Amino acid sequence: MKPEFCIVSDGSCDIPGAVAVEHNIGIVHFLVSFNGSDYKKEGVELELPELYRQMVEHPAVYPKTAAPSPEDFYTVFQQKAREGRDILCVCISSKLSSSVQSAEIARQMMAEAYPDIRVAVVDSLCCTLMQSAFVLELCRLRDAGRSLDETLSAMDALRKSGRILFTVGNLDYIRHGGRIGKLTGITGNLLDLKPLITFQNGEIHSSGIRRGRRKSMAGILDLLVSYLKGSGCKPDDCNILIGYGYDPEEGSQLLEMTKKRFEEEFGSQNLVIPVQQVGATIAVHSGPYPIGYGFVRRSDRL
16 A cells, blocks of 8 residues: 655664655755764765764764755755655754755745645654654554555654653763753763763753663663653663774674663563664764664553
């Protein structure tokens, strides 16, 4: 059965290219600059490994991102309009970026050029791994035959169920970006203290500190298990993803820690947890060593 609508997301979702193709997701890429003037499309003109290499080799240079333009969104909308179906566009939280405003302008442009194609633009109130999990759940609803209106009506509960739980290598990037004030109780890089950070409803919150990388990774795993138990659900009731920054080995390490802990807490789990690299829209604020989880509840298990 042919789905009733197409799905588009801005590049903040960090969905790997092969996965986007597999699920027929149109991606509108963010732009990245290391000098404030020359911007390249993330994942097209600047691949993530190269982004992280430059961040690690030039720690005093803080890259910036720019939201896609209305024309960038319009180009992808046009491509999807040729399929003759309506379009659902999911954007990074409006509290973090102007991407949703660009998408709205492109939607208005589409209304004039393609009056028979409906475009719905959604503020996801999330980003990176949670946005990825959110978009993939919307794909599941689309592929199950849900209408665009039915899918839109399921979104609010999905957004409320989602979290990003992560830690970073140090606070330099967070401090540079002016977001340190939101992480109350975390004052610096003394004694190798690492923040545990929760992102929900479009905002970041401090969830504690741990000393050292291994303990901070265990700390975000504690937060995930606490959420699952507090919500009365098991891991397979959620779309859970793991994200890493510069070092893919850390992603593999967190995956093994997670599998072992889930076995201890919830018994045998045949859960597949994708591991993917965190993109530029978060890396420019977190630095080259973010690691953590993003998840939303499955809509049929809320």
